[in-house]
Amino acid sequence: MSDMICVGRLAGAFGVRGEVRLKSFCADPETIADYVPLVTTEGREFRQIVITGQGSGAYTARIDxxxxxxEADALKGVDLYAPRNRLPTLPDDEYYHADLIGLSVHDTGGALLGTVRAVLNHGAGDLLEVLPTQGNDTVLLPFTLAAVPTVDLASGRIVADPPEGLFAS
Structure with missing residues (x-):
């Protein structure tokens, strides 16, 4: 699924008639319906999504x-993917999370700090979950211009200027 981008997640039922709660990861959340058909990691395909409202932290929708x-509850936690070629091209300073995972992270002096395992967002901005070169505990690096001045997708690396002590062993 390397040519697929996760654009949303189903969050269970809304009501009793099959509507679902839908978390959109799109910059404009309502555009998720524009990228159908969406598929799951198991290969299930959804050809139609109709946004019916907005709830607490998620949209409500009808899915074919x-x-x-x-049926809606059985889909709780299922990620929805769209083909990369159906998504808009991003400006130079924006990235799909899928493109960041696996990149090496170097400090401004060139020393390898670790590898990006995930991109997280708990409401206050994106964080890069980095597995350091030494140790098993991941480090959460703020994905801000100050902490991550350079993302070079072509060379597969990120240059970071982390807060002091963040990668201390």
């Missing part, structure tokens, strides 16, 4: 083939 609360 889902008609009961039980």
């Amino acid at each position: 083939g889902i008609t009961t609360k039980e």
